Amino acid sequence: MLNVNNVQIVYDNVIEAVRDASLSVDEGQIVTLLGSNGAGKSTILKGISGVLYPEDGDIIGGTITLNGESLIGRKPDEIVRSGVVMVPEGRQLFEPLTVEENLMMGGITRSRSGATEALENVFDIFPRVKEKRSTIAGYLSGGEQQMVAIGRALMSSPRLLMLDEPSLGLAPQIIAEIFAAVSDLSKQNNVSVLLVEQNAELALSIASYAYIIENGRVVMDGPPDKLMDNEDVKEFYLGFS
Numbered sequence: 001m002l003n004v005n006n007v008q009i010v011y012d013n014v015i016e017a018v019r020d021a022s023l024s025v026d027e028g029q030i031v032t033l034l035g036s037n038g039a040g041k042s043t044i045l046k047g048i049s050g051v052l053y054p055e056d057g058d059i060i061g062g063t064i065t066l067n068g069e070s071l072i073g074r075k076p077d078e079i080v081r082s083g084v085v086m087v088p089e090g091r092q093l094f095e096p097l098t099v100e101e102n103l104m105m106g107g108i109t110r111s112r113s114g115a116t117e118a119l120e121n122v123f124d125i126f127p128r129v130k131e132k133r134s135t136i137a138g139y140l141s142g143g144e145q146q147m148v149a150i151g152r153a154l155m156s157s158p159r160l161l162m163l164d165e166p167s168l169g170l171a172p173q174i175i176a177e178i179f180a181a182v183s184d185l186s187k188q189n190n191v192s193v194l195l196v197e198q199n200a201e202l203a204l205s206i207a208s209y210a211y212i213i214e215n216g217r218v219v220m221d222g223p224p225d226k227l228m229d230n231e232d233v234k235e236f237y238l239g240f241s
């Protein structure tokens with residue numbers, strides 16, 4: 001459904017963050033992008049979700065299509081309406097607002113009944129979020145905030161959910177809960193997931209395909225078992241050889 005072909009992204013007319021990236025995500029599939037800090041993973045997600053600033057010299061080349069329709073040049077809100085939603089690194093919740101108010105922000109493009117239905121769906125996926133629905137978002141733990149950020153993205157019923165480092169700084173128990181929920185979303189609701197992760201072992205445990213990005217290029221790709229057999233992947237990403 002999502003096809004990214006030979007994409008190049010330059011910030012401020014000079015910083016070549018993505019040099020050549022091609023990847024695809026099928027319906028209901030979980031795909032992960034792995035790579036070290038600064039490799040260009042978040043920039044690829046920004047390019048897909050339209051949050052670059054051409055007026056400040058950000059340039060994007062190549063093609064990005066969703067079910068054959070180009071996403072390049074479309075505004076971020078149009079891209080959300082077409083079914084592609086990103087959960088940014090650091091979550092970026094409205095901290096003074098309650099959990100439910102944050103979630104309803106994600107349903108702003110929907111009718112009242114559509115948003116109420118989506119809210120119940122989020123509560124089914126994350127029962128912990130339902131328990132905290134009236135709590136101020138800034139008072140939640142990091143893991144609970146990540147659940148709210150994913151829940152807010154789900155309020156628009158996306159077909160493709162893009163997650164930027166969802167495990168960052170969280171305790172193992174809550175990471176396991178979040179990853180189980182993401183896995184269920186793809187299996188039960190047929191949502192496709194594009195997951196950027198530093199924790200390669202974790203990402204490869206739920207993905208069916210992975211791309212390794214280095215210096216703005218895709219340098220290797222394949223299903224998790226193939227990558228986990230590769231000596232370089234073992235040494236550099238999985239921490240053993």
Ligand code: ATP
Nearest residue numbers: 011012015017035036037038039040041042043044
């Ligand atoms: P990380 O895991 O650290 O987020 P990443 O693989 O997601 O790494 P990006 O955030 O995509 O990497 O960054 C790729 C390159 O682009 C880096 O050299 C970074 O410094 C640069 N970069 C990122 N955002 C901007 C920006 N808004 N303006 C200028 N340069 C940027």
